Amino acid sequence: MEYVCTKCGARVDVATMQPACSCGGLFELDFEPPVWKDSRIHRETWSQFRYRDFMALDGNTWERVSMGEGLTPIIPFDENVLFKMDYMMPTLSFKDRGAATLVAHMVAIGVKKCVQDSSGNAGNSVAAYCAKAGIECEIFVPEGTSPKKIDMIRAHGAKCHVVEGSRDHCADVCRSKVREEGAYYANHVYNPFFYEGMKCYIYETFEQLHRIPSNIVIPLGNGTLFIGAVKALEHLEKSGVICHFPNIIAYQSELCDPIYQAVKEGLEVPAKVKAQPTLAEGIAIGEPMRGAEILDMIRRHNIKVVTSPEDRIMEARLAIARRGIYCEHTTAANYAAYLKYCELYGPTPDTLITMCGAGLKSDH
Ligand SMILES: Cc1ncc(COP(=O)(O)O)c(C=O)c1O
Ligand SMILES: [Zn+2]
Known part of the structure:
Protein backbone atom coordinates (compact mmCIF):
# COMPACT_ATOMS: atom_id res chain seq x y z
CA MET A 1 0.00 0.00 0.00
CA GLU A 2 1.17 3.54 -0.72
CA TYR A 3 0.71 7.08 0.51
CA VAL A 4 0.24 9.89 -1.97
CA CYS A 5 1.44 13.37 -1.10
CA THR A 6 -1.46 15.86 -1.11
CA LYS A 7 0.90 18.59 -2.33
CA CYS A 8 3.24 17.16 -4.98
CA GLY A 9 1.62 13.77 -5.71
CA ALA A 10 4.75 11.76 -4.79
CA ARG A 11 4.07 8.12 -3.88
CA VAL A 12 5.68 6.63 -0.78
CA ASP A 13 5.36 3.12 0.69
CA VAL A 14 3.27 3.16 3.90
CA ALA A 15 6.17 1.47 5.71
CA THR A 16 7.94 4.85 5.75
CA MET A 17 8.97 6.24 9.13
CA GLN A 18 8.61 9.81 7.81
CA PRO A 19 5.56 11.77 9.05
CA ALA A 20 5.07 13.66 5.78
CA CYS A 21 6.45 14.03 2.25
CA SER A 22 9.89 15.55 1.79
CA CYS A 23 8.15 18.54 0.15
CA GLY A 24 6.27 19.16 3.42
CA GLY A 25 2.89 17.97 2.08
CA LEU A 26 0.75 15.62 4.20
CA PHE A 27 0.04 12.09 3.02
CA GLU A 28 -3.21 10.47 2.10
CA LEU A 29 -3.76 6.78 1.46
CA ASP A 30 -4.06 5.41 -2.04
CA PHE A 31 -7.00 3.25 -1.07
CA GLU A 32 -10.42 2.83 -2.60
CA PRO A 33 -12.74 0.69 -0.44
CA PRO A 34 -14.84 -1.91 -2.24
CA VAL A 35 -18.55 -1.21 -2.81
CA TRP A 36 -20.42 -1.33 0.52
CA LYS A 37 -22.38 -4.50 1.10
CA ASP A 38 -23.94 -5.42 4.46
CA SER A 39 -22.83 -8.98 3.80
CA ARG A 40 -19.19 -7.85 4.06
CA ILE A 41 -19.58 -6.84 7.72
CA HIS A 42 -17.75 -9.40 9.89
CA ARG A 43 -20.51 -9.65 12.47
CA GLU A 44 -18.60 -12.13 14.62
CA THR A 45 -16.02 -9.39 15.41
CA TRP A 46 -17.18 -7.31 18.40
CA SER A 47 -15.30 -4.14 17.59
CA GLN A 48 -15.13 -1.59 14.77
CA PHE A 49 -12.87 -4.02 12.94
CA ARG A 50 -16.03 -5.80 11.80
CA TYR A 51 -15.84 -3.17 8.97
CA ARG A 52 -12.30 -4.20 8.08
CA ASP A 53 -13.16 -4.96 4.45
CA PHE A 54 -13.69 -1.21 3.99
CA MET A 55 -10.63 -0.04 5.93
CA ALA A 56 -7.06 0.26 4.73
CA LEU A 57 -5.27 -2.16 7.07
CA ASP A 58 -1.96 -3.89 6.66
CA GLY A 59 -2.64 -7.46 7.61
CA ASN A 60 -4.19 -8.71 10.85
CA THR A 61 -2.18 -6.71 13.39
CA TRP A 62 -5.45 -5.08 14.53
CA GLU A 63 -6.20 -8.36 16.32
CA ARG A 64 -3.19 -7.77 18.59
CA VAL A 65 -4.11 -4.22 19.57
CA SER A 66 -7.91 -4.14 19.53
CA MET A 67 -9.62 -3.57 22.88
CA GLY A 68 -13.20 -3.72 21.63
CA GLU A 69 -13.36 -0.10 20.44
CA GLY A 70 -16.46 1.06 18.58
CA LEU A 71 -19.92 -0.54 18.70
CA THR A 72 -21.19 2.38 20.79
CA PRO A 73 -24.94 2.74 21.38
CA PHE A 94 -13.85 8.58 20.41
CA LYS A 95 -10.15 8.82 19.55
CA ASP A 96 -9.79 5.09 20.27
CA ARG A 97 -11.26 4.45 16.83
CA GLY A 98 -8.30 6.16 15.18
CA ALA A 99 -5.63 5.15 17.69
CA ALA A 100 -6.42 1.41 17.45
CA THR A 101 -6.08 1.60 13.67
CA LEU A 102 -2.92 3.72 13.73
CA VAL A 103 -1.18 1.55 16.33
CA ALA A 104 -2.13 -1.60 14.36
CA HIS A 105 -0.28 -0.02 11.42
CA MET A 106 2.69 0.87 13.64
CA VAL A 107 2.92 -2.76 14.77
CA ALA A 108 2.80 -3.87 11.13
CA ILE A 109 5.76 -1.68 10.13
CA GLY A 110 7.81 -2.41 13.26
CA VAL A 111 7.69 0.92 15.13
CA LYS A 112 9.29 0.54 18.58
CA LYS A 113 8.99 4.10 19.88
CA CYS A 114 6.76 7.06 19.06
CA VAL A 115 5.81 10.62 19.98
CA GLN A 116 2.49 12.40 19.72
CA ASP A 117 0.96 15.77 20.65
CA SER A 118 -2.63 16.15 21.72
CA SER A 119 -5.12 18.16 23.73
CA GLY A 120 -5.36 15.02 25.85
CA ASN A 121 -7.78 12.52 24.38
CA ALA A 122 -5.80 11.45 21.31
CA GLY A 123 -2.66 11.25 23.46
CA ASN A 124 -4.53 9.11 25.94
CA SER A 125 -5.68 6.75 23.23
CA VAL A 126 -2.28 6.45 21.58
CA ALA A 127 -0.64 5.86 25.00
CA ALA A 128 -3.14 3.11 25.84
CA TYR A 129 -2.86 1.28 22.52
CA CYS A 130 0.94 1.60 22.56
CA ALA A 131 0.89 0.04 26.04
CA LYS A 132 -1.14 -2.84 24.66
CA ALA A 133 1.23 -3.21 21.70
CA GLY A 134 4.46 -2.80 23.72
CA ILE A 135 5.53 0.39 21.93
CA GLU A 136 7.37 3.09 23.88
CA CYS A 137 5.50 6.35 23.83
CA GLU A 138 5.97 10.04 24.65
CA ILE A 139 3.05 12.49 24.64
CA PHE A 140 3.12 16.30 24.56
CA VAL A 141 0.09 18.17 25.91
CA PRO A 142 -0.46 21.93 26.31
CA GLU A 143 -0.58 23.54 29.74
CA GLY A 144 -4.10 23.60 31.15
CA THR A 145 -4.88 20.08 29.86
CA SER A 146 -7.26 18.28 32.22
CA PRO A 147 -5.11 16.65 34.94
CA LYS A 148 -7.12 13.45 34.68
CA LYS A 149 -6.11 13.04 31.03
CA ILE A 150 -2.46 13.51 32.03
CA ASP A 151 -2.81 10.96 34.85
CA MET A 152 -4.24 8.43 32.42
CA ILE A 153 -1.43 8.96 29.90
CA ARG A 154 1.18 8.36 32.62
CA ALA A 155 -0.71 5.36 33.98
CA HIS A 156 -0.27 3.71 30.59
CA GLY A 157 3.48 4.05 31.02
CA ALA A 158 3.96 6.89 28.54
CA LYS A 159 6.08 9.95 29.30
CA CYS A 160 3.87 13.03 29.34
CA HIS A 161 5.37 16.51 28.76
CA VAL A 162 3.22 19.50 29.65
CA VAL A 163 4.24 22.32 27.29
CA GLU A 164 3.71 25.98 28.19
CA GLY A 165 1.62 27.99 25.75
CA SER A 166 -1.08 27.13 23.24
CA ARG A 167 -2.12 23.80 21.74
CA ASP A 168 -0.55 24.90 18.43
CA HIS A 169 2.77 25.66 20.14
CA CYS A 170 2.68 22.23 21.81
CA ALA A 171 2.37 20.63 18.35
CA ASP A 172 5.37 22.69 17.14
CA VAL A 173 7.50 21.48 20.08
CA CYS A 174 6.58 17.85 19.39
CA ARG A 175 7.22 18.20 15.64
CA SER A 176 10.68 19.62 16.23
CA LYS A 177 11.43 16.48 18.26
CA VAL A 178 10.23 14.42 15.30
CA ARG A 179 12.54 16.39 12.96
CA GLU A 180 15.57 16.43 15.26
CA GLU A 181 15.41 12.90 16.66
CA GLY A 182 13.62 11.10 13.84
CA ALA A 183 11.01 9.75 16.27
CA TYR A 184 7.93 8.11 14.73
CA TYR A 185 5.11 10.65 14.75
CA ALA A 186 1.99 8.76 15.91
CA ASN A 187 -0.17 11.72 15.15
CA HIS A 188 -3.91 11.78 14.56
CA VAL A 189 -3.70 14.66 12.10
CA TYR A 190 -0.72 13.57 10.01
CA ASN A 191 -1.18 9.82 9.82
CA PRO A 192 -3.82 8.69 7.30
C1 LIG B 1 -13.75 15.56 23.36
C2 LIG B 1 -13.22 16.04 22.06
N1 LIG B 1 -14.09 16.54 21.17
C3 LIG B 1 -13.67 16.99 19.96
C4 LIG B 1 -12.35 16.96 19.60
C5 LIG B 1 -11.94 17.47 18.25
O1 LIG B 1 -11.45 16.48 17.42
P1 LIG B 1 -10.62 16.86 16.14
O2 LIG B 1 -9.45 17.69 16.59
O3 LIG B 1 -10.20 15.61 15.55
O4 LIG B 1 -11.53 17.66 15.26
C6 LIG B 1 -11.41 16.45 20.49
C7 LIG B 1 -9.99 16.37 20.13
O5 LIG B 1 -9.14 15.99 20.88
C8 LIG B 1 -11.85 15.99 21.76
O6 LIG B 1 -10.99 15.51 22.66
ZN1 LIG C 1 5.16 16.05 -1.62
Whole structure:
Protein backbone atom coordinates (compact mmCIF):
# COMPACT_ATOMS: atom_id res chain seq x y z
CA MET A 1 0.00 0.00 0.00
CA GLU A 2 1.17 3.54 -0.72
CA TYR A 3 0.71 7.08 0.51
CA VAL A 4 0.24 9.89 -1.97
CA CYS A 5 1.44 13.37 -1.10
CA THR A 6 -1.46 15.86 -1.11
CA LYS A 7 0.90 18.59 -2.33
CA CYS A 8 3.24 17.16 -4.98
CA GLY A 9 1.62 13.77 -5.71
CA ALA A 10 4.75 11.76 -4.79
CA ARG A 11 4.07 8.12 -3.88
CA VAL A 12 5.68 6.63 -0.78
CA ASP A 13 5.36 3.12 0.69
CA VAL A 14 3.27 3.16 3.90
CA ALA A 15 6.17 1.47 5.71
CA THR A 16 7.94 4.85 5.75
CA MET A 17 8.97 6.24 9.13
CA GLN A 18 8.61 9.81 7.81
CA PRO A 19 5.56 11.77 9.05
CA ALA A 20 5.07 13.66 5.78
CA CYS A 21 6.45 14.03 2.25
CA SER A 22 9.89 15.55 1.79
CA CYS A 23 8.15 18.54 0.15
CA GLY A 24 6.27 19.16 3.42
CA GLY A 25 2.89 17.97 2.08
CA LEU A 26 0.75 15.62 4.20
CA PHE A 27 0.04 12.09 3.02
CA GLU A 28 -3.21 10.47 2.10
CA LEU A 29 -3.76 6.78 1.46
CA ASP A 30 -4.06 5.41 -2.04
CA PHE A 31 -7.00 3.25 -1.07
CA GLU A 32 -10.42 2.83 -2.60
CA PRO A 33 -12.74 0.69 -0.44
CA PRO A 34 -14.84 -1.91 -2.24
CA VAL A 35 -18.55 -1.21 -2.81
CA TRP A 36 -20.42 -1.33 0.52
CA LYS A 37 -22.38 -4.50 1.10
CA ASP A 38 -23.94 -5.42 4.46
CA SER A 39 -22.83 -8.98 3.80
CA ARG A 40 -19.19 -7.85 4.06
CA ILE A 41 -19.58 -6.84 7.72
CA HIS A 42 -17.75 -9.40 9.89
CA ARG A 43 -20.51 -9.65 12.47
CA GLU A 44 -18.60 -12.13 14.62
CA THR A 45 -16.02 -9.39 15.41
CA TRP A 46 -17.18 -7.31 18.40
CA SER A 47 -15.30 -4.14 17.59
CA GLN A 48 -15.13 -1.59 14.77
CA PHE A 49 -12.87 -4.02 12.94
CA ARG A 50 -16.03 -5.80 11.80
CA TYR A 51 -15.84 -3.17 8.97
CA ARG A 52 -12.30 -4.20 8.08
CA ASP A 53 -13.16 -4.96 4.45
CA PHE A 54 -13.69 -1.21 3.99
CA MET A 55 -10.63 -0.04 5.93
CA ALA A 56 -7.06 0.26 4.73
CA LEU A 57 -5.27 -2.16 7.07
CA ASP A 58 -1.96 -3.89 6.66
CA GLY A 59 -2.64 -7.46 7.61
CA ASN A 60 -4.19 -8.71 10.85
CA THR A 61 -2.18 -6.71 13.39
CA TRP A 62 -5.45 -5.08 14.53
CA GLU A 63 -6.20 -8.36 16.32
CA ARG A 64 -3.19 -7.77 18.59
CA VAL A 65 -4.11 -4.22 19.57
CA SER A 66 -7.91 -4.14 19.53
CA MET A 67 -9.62 -3.57 22.88
CA GLY A 68 -13.20 -3.72 21.63
CA GLU A 69 -13.36 -0.10 20.44
CA GLY A 70 -16.46 1.06 18.58
CA LEU A 71 -19.92 -0.54 18.70
CA THR A 72 -21.19 2.38 20.79
CA PRO A 73 -24.94 2.74 21.38
CA ILE A 74 -27.18 5.33 19.73
CA ILE A 75 -29.82 6.59 22.16
CA PRO A 76 -32.63 9.14 21.87
CA PHE A 77 -31.93 12.32 23.86
CA ASP A 78 -35.19 14.09 23.02
CA GLU A 79 -37.67 14.02 20.15
CA ASN A 80 -35.17 15.67 17.78
CA VAL A 81 -31.79 14.44 18.88
CA LEU A 82 -29.98 11.11 18.96
CA PHE A 83 -26.71 10.76 20.86
CA LYS A 84 -24.04 8.35 19.70
CA MET A 85 -22.26 7.39 22.90
CA ASP A 86 -18.75 7.43 21.54
CA TYR A 87 -17.10 7.91 24.91
CA MET A 88 -18.03 4.32 25.70
CA MET A 89 -14.62 3.15 24.56
CA PRO A 90 -11.52 1.79 26.34
CA THR A 91 -10.02 5.23 27.11
CA LEU A 92 -13.37 7.01 27.37
CA SER A 93 -13.11 8.93 24.11
CA PHE A 94 -13.85 8.58 20.41
CA LYS A 95 -10.15 8.82 19.55
CA ASP A 96 -9.79 5.09 20.27
CA ARG A 97 -11.26 4.45 16.83
CA GLY A 98 -8.30 6.16 15.18
CA ALA A 99 -5.63 5.15 17.69
CA ALA A 100 -6.42 1.41 17.45
CA THR A 101 -6.08 1.60 13.67
CA LEU A 102 -2.92 3.72 13.73
CA VAL A 103 -1.18 1.55 16.33
CA ALA A 104 -2.13 -1.60 14.36
CA HIS A 105 -0.28 -0.02 11.42
CA MET A 106 2.69 0.87 13.64
CA VAL A 107 2.92 -2.76 14.77
CA ALA A 108 2.80 -3.87 11.13
CA ILE A 109 5.76 -1.68 10.13
CA GLY A 110 7.81 -2.41 13.26
CA VAL A 111 7.69 0.92 15.13
CA LYS A 112 9.29 0.54 18.58
CA LYS A 113 8.99 4.10 19.88
CA CYS A 114 6.76 7.06 19.06
CA VAL A 115 5.81 10.62 19.98
CA GLN A 116 2.49 12.40 19.72
CA ASP A 117 0.96 15.77 20.65
CA SER A 118 -2.63 16.15 21.72
CA SER A 119 -5.12 18.16 23.73
CA GLY A 120 -5.36 15.02 25.85
CA ASN A 121 -7.78 12.52 24.38
CA ALA A 122 -5.80 11.45 21.31
CA GLY A 123 -2.66 11.25 23.46
CA ASN A 124 -4.53 9.11 25.94
CA SER A 125 -5.68 6.75 23.23
CA VAL A 126 -2.28 6.45 21.58
CA ALA A 127 -0.64 5.86 25.00
CA ALA A 128 -3.14 3.11 25.84
CA TYR A 129 -2.86 1.28 22.52
CA CYS A 130 0.94 1.60 22.56
CA ALA A 131 0.89 0.04 26.04
CA LYS A 132 -1.14 -2.84 24.66
CA ALA A 133 1.23 -3.21 21.70
CA GLY A 134 4.46 -2.80 23.72
CA ILE A 135 5.53 0.39 21.93
CA GLU A 136 7.37 3.09 23.88
CA CYS A 137 5.50 6.35 23.83
CA GLU A 138 5.97 10.04 24.65
CA ILE A 139 3.05 12.49 24.64
CA PHE A 140 3.12 16.30 24.56
CA VAL A 141 0.09 18.17 25.91
CA PRO A 142 -0.46 21.93 26.31
CA GLU A 143 -0.58 23.54 29.74
CA GLY A 144 -4.10 23.60 31.15
CA THR A 145 -4.88 20.08 29.86
CA SER A 146 -7.26 18.28 32.22
CA PRO A 147 -5.11 16.65 34.94
CA LYS A 148 -7.12 13.45 34.68
CA LYS A 149 -6.11 13.04 31.03
CA ILE A 150 -2.46 13.51 32.03
CA ASP A 151 -2.81 10.96 34.85
CA MET A 152 -4.24 8.43 32.42
CA ILE A 153 -1.43 8.96 29.90
CA ARG A 154 1.18 8.36 32.62
CA ALA A 155 -0.71 5.36 33.98
CA HIS A 156 -0.27 3.71 30.59
CA GLY A 157 3.48 4.05 31.02
CA ALA A 158 3.96 6.89 28.54
CA LYS A 159 6.08 9.95 29.30
CA CYS A 160 3.87 13.03 29.34
CA HIS A 161 5.37 16.51 28.76
CA VAL A 162 3.22 19.50 29.65
CA VAL A 163 4.24 22.32 27.29
CA GLU A 164 3.71 25.98 28.19
CA GLY A 165 1.62 27.99 25.75
CA SER A 166 -1.08 27.13 23.24
CA ARG A 167 -2.12 23.80 21.74
CA ASP A 168 -0.55 24.90 18.43
CA HIS A 169 2.77 25.66 20.14
CA CYS A 170 2.68 22.23 21.81
CA ALA A 171 2.37 20.63 18.35
CA ASP A 172 5.37 22.69 17.14
CA VAL A 173 7.50 21.48 20.08
CA CYS A 174 6.58 17.85 19.39
CA ARG A 175 7.22 18.20 15.64
CA SER A 176 10.68 19.62 16.23
CA LYS A 177 11.43 16.48 18.26
CA VAL A 178 10.23 14.42 15.30
CA ARG A 179 12.54 16.39 12.96
CA GLU A 180 15.57 16.43 15.26
CA GLU A 181 15.41 12.90 16.66
CA GLY A 182 13.62 11.10 13.84
CA ALA A 183 11.01 9.75 16.27
CA TYR A 184 7.93 8.11 14.73
CA TYR A 185 5.11 10.65 14.75
CA ALA A 186 1.99 8.76 15.91
CA ASN A 187 -0.17 11.72 15.15
CA HIS A 188 -3.91 11.78 14.56
CA VAL A 189 -3.70 14.66 12.10
CA TYR A 190 -0.72 13.57 10.01
CA ASN A 191 -1.18 9.82 9.82
CA PRO A 192 -3.82 8.69 7.30
CA PHE A 193 -4.44 5.39 9.11
CA PHE A 194 -6.06 7.30 11.97
CA TYR A 195 -8.88 8.39 9.65
CA GLU A 196 -9.53 4.80 8.61
CA GLY A 197 -10.67 4.16 12.18
CA MET A 198 -12.73 7.35 12.39
CA LYS A 199 -14.70 6.27 9.31
CA CYS A 200 -16.28 3.52 11.41
CA TYR A 201 -18.40 6.12 13.24
CA ILE A 202 -20.52 6.32 10.09
CA TYR A 203 -20.36 2.65 9.11
CA GLU A 204 -21.57 1.72 12.56
CA THR A 205 -24.38 4.30 12.52
CA PHE A 206 -25.51 2.89 9.18
CA GLU A 207 -25.51 -0.67 10.47
CA GLN A 208 -27.34 0.31 13.67
CA LEU A 209 -30.08 2.49 12.17
CA HIS A 210 -30.21 1.00 8.65
CA ARG A 211 -30.06 4.61 7.47
CA ILE A 212 -28.12 7.82 8.04
CA PRO A 213 -29.86 10.59 10.06
CA SER A 214 -30.73 13.81 8.20
CA ASN A 215 -28.36 15.96 10.30
CA ILE A 216 -25.02 15.07 11.89
CA VAL A 217 -23.24 17.39 14.34
CA ILE A 218 -19.44 17.02 14.25
CA PRO A 219 -16.74 18.93 16.18
CA LEU A 220 -14.04 20.61 14.15
CA GLY A 221 -10.66 21.01 15.79
CA ASN A 222 -8.19 19.20 13.58
CA GLY A 223 -11.15 17.46 12.02
CA THR A 224 -10.29 13.77 12.48
CA LEU A 225 -13.92 12.68 12.96
CA PHE A 226 -15.01 15.23 10.36
CA ILE A 227 -12.67 13.89 7.67
CA GLY A 228 -13.35 10.24 8.57
CA ALA A 229 -17.12 10.79 8.53
CA VAL A 230 -17.10 12.62 5.18
CA LYS A 231 -14.96 9.88 3.62
CA ALA A 232 -17.30 7.15 4.89
CA LEU A 233 -20.42 9.01 3.75
CA GLU A 234 -18.89 9.54 0.29
CA HIS A 235 -18.17 5.81 0.22
CA LEU A 236 -21.76 4.88 1.15
CA GLU A 237 -23.13 7.35 -1.40
CA LYS A 238 -20.84 6.05 -4.14
CA SER A 239 -21.89 2.49 -3.24
CA GLY A 240 -25.51 3.53 -3.85
CA VAL A 241 -26.74 2.56 -0.36
CA ILE A 242 -27.63 6.13 0.67
CA CYS A 243 -29.16 8.52 -1.82
CA HIS A 244 -28.81 11.79 0.13
CA PHE A 245 -25.69 13.17 1.70
CA PRO A 246 -26.81 14.25 5.22
CA ASN A 247 -26.65 17.84 6.36
CA ILE A 248 -23.39 18.02 8.30
CA ILE A 249 -23.26 20.68 11.01
CA ALA A 250 -19.63 21.23 11.92
CA TYR A 251 -18.77 23.46 14.80
CA GLN A 252 -15.80 25.34 16.23
CA SER A 253 -15.30 27.26 19.44
CA GLU A 254 -16.21 30.92 19.10
CA LEU A 255 -12.81 31.60 20.76
CA CYS A 256 -10.86 29.61 18.16
CA ASP A 257 -12.56 29.50 14.76
CA PRO A 258 -10.12 29.47 11.79
CA ILE A 259 -12.39 27.31 9.61
CA TYR A 260 -15.56 29.22 10.47
CA GLN A 261 -13.83 32.49 9.56
CA ALA A 262 -12.42 31.01 6.35
CA VAL A 263 -15.93 29.94 5.25
CA LYS A 264 -17.24 33.40 6.07
CA GLU A 265 -14.49 35.09 4.10
CA GLY A 266 -14.52 32.59 1.21
CA LEU A 267 -10.90 31.49 1.82
CA GLU A 268 -9.42 28.21 0.63
CA VAL A 269 -7.13 27.91 3.64
CA PRO A 270 -7.88 28.44 7.36
CA ALA A 271 -8.11 32.08 8.45
CA LYS A 272 -5.40 33.42 10.75
CA VAL A 273 -6.94 33.68 14.20
CA LYS A 274 -5.61 34.36 17.65
CA ALA A 275 -6.69 31.30 19.62
CA GLN A 276 -8.06 32.25 23.03
CA PRO A 277 -8.45 29.80 25.91
CA THR A 278 -11.75 27.93 25.82
CA LEU A 279 -13.49 25.34 27.99
CA ALA A 280 -13.68 23.29 24.80
CA GLU A 281 -10.00 22.29 25.04
CA GLY A 282 -10.42 19.50 22.48
CA ILE A 283 -11.16 21.89 19.62
CA ALA A 284 -8.73 24.71 20.50
CA ILE A 285 -6.83 24.34 17.22
CA GLY A 286 -5.77 27.64 15.66
CA GLU A 287 -3.87 26.08 12.75
CA PRO A 288 -5.56 22.89 11.55
CA MET A 289 -2.98 21.16 9.35
CA ARG A 290 -5.58 19.65 7.04
CA GLY A 291 -7.54 22.90 6.86
CA ALA A 292 -7.50 23.15 3.05
CA GLU A 293 -8.76 19.54 2.76
CA ILE A 294 -11.53 20.30 5.28
CA LEU A 295 -12.56 23.49 3.46
CA ASP A 296 -12.69 21.55 0.21
CA MET A 297 -15.06 19.02 1.80
CA ILE A 298 -17.16 21.87 3.20
CA ARG A 299 -17.59 23.36 -0.29
CA ARG A 300 -18.19 19.96 -1.90
CA HIS A 301 -21.05 19.06 0.41
CA ASN A 302 -22.39 22.46 1.39
CA ILE A 303 -21.51 21.74 5.02
CA LYS A 304 -22.68 24.31 7.59
CA VAL A 305 -20.12 25.60 10.07
CA VAL A 306 -21.30 27.29 13.28
CA THR A 307 -19.56 28.40 16.45
CA SER A 308 -20.33 27.10 19.90
CA PRO A 309 -21.02 29.92 22.38
CA GLU A 310 -18.57 29.75 25.27
CA ASP A 311 -21.10 30.95 27.84
CA ARG A 312 -23.51 28.13 26.95
CA ILE A 313 -21.13 25.19 27.38
CA MET A 314 -21.67 24.67 31.13
CA GLU A 315 -25.41 25.11 30.71
CA ALA A 316 -25.42 22.48 27.96
CA ARG A 317 -23.32 20.12 30.09
CA LEU A 318 -25.80 20.43 32.94
CA ALA A 319 -28.82 19.94 30.67
CA ILE A 320 -27.27 16.72 29.36
CA ALA A 321 -26.27 15.56 32.86
CA ARG A 322 -29.85 16.13 34.06
CA ARG A 323 -30.85 13.45 31.59
CA GLY A 324 -28.28 11.00 32.88
CA ILE A 325 -25.30 11.61 30.61
CA TYR A 326 -22.07 13.07 31.98
CA CYS A 327 -19.87 14.32 29.16
CA GLU A 328 -16.74 16.42 28.99
CA HIS A 329 -16.79 20.17 28.30
CA THR A 330 -15.79 19.90 24.64
CA THR A 331 -18.56 17.38 24.14
CA ALA A 332 -21.15 19.62 25.80
CA ALA A 333 -20.07 22.23 23.24
CA ASN A 334 -21.50 19.88 20.56
CA TYR A 335 -24.94 20.30 22.05
CA ALA A 336 -24.51 24.04 22.63
CA ALA A 337 -23.57 24.35 18.93
CA TYR A 338 -26.66 22.36 17.92
CA LEU A 339 -28.90 24.70 19.93
CA LYS A 340 -27.20 27.68 18.29
CA TYR A 341 -27.80 26.09 14.88
CA CYS A 342 -31.52 25.70 15.71
CA GLU A 343 -31.65 29.38 16.67
CA LEU A 344 -30.09 30.33 13.33
CA TYR A 345 -31.85 27.88 11.00
CA GLY A 346 -35.00 26.75 12.84
CA PRO A 347 -36.02 23.41 14.37
CA THR A 348 -33.71 20.60 13.27
CA PRO A 349 -35.18 17.14 13.91
CA ASP A 350 -33.45 13.82 13.19
CA THR A 351 -30.03 15.00 14.34
CA LEU A 352 -27.19 12.72 15.44
CA ILE A 353 -24.76 14.25 17.94
CA THR A 354 -21.59 12.57 19.12
CA MET A 355 -20.92 12.22 22.82
CA CYS A 356 -17.22 11.85 22.26
CA GLY A 357 -15.58 12.46 25.64
CA ALA A 358 -16.56 11.27 29.15
CA GLY A 359 -17.27 13.88 31.83
CA LEU A 360 -14.86 12.54 34.41
CA LYS A 361 -11.97 13.36 32.07
CA SER A 362 -12.50 17.11 32.27
CA ASP A 363 -13.41 17.50 35.94
CA HIS A 364 -10.95 19.83 37.59
C1 LIG B 1 -13.75 15.56 23.36
C2 LIG B 1 -13.22 16.04 22.06
N1 LIG B 1 -14.09 16.54 21.17
C3 LIG B 1 -13.67 16.99 19.96
C4 LIG B 1 -12.35 16.96 19.60
C5 LIG B 1 -11.94 17.47 18.25
O1 LIG B 1 -11.45 16.48 17.42
P1 LIG B 1 -10.62 16.86 16.14
O2 LIG B 1 -9.45 17.69 16.59
O3 LIG B 1 -10.20 15.61 15.55
O4 LIG B 1 -11.53 17.66 15.26
C6 LIG B 1 -11.41 16.45 20.49
C7 LIG B 1 -9.99 16.37 20.13
O5 LIG B 1 -9.14 15.99 20.88
C8 LIG B 1 -11.85 15.99 21.76
O6 LIG B 1 -10.99 15.51 22.66
ZN1 LIG C 1 5.16 16.05 -1.62
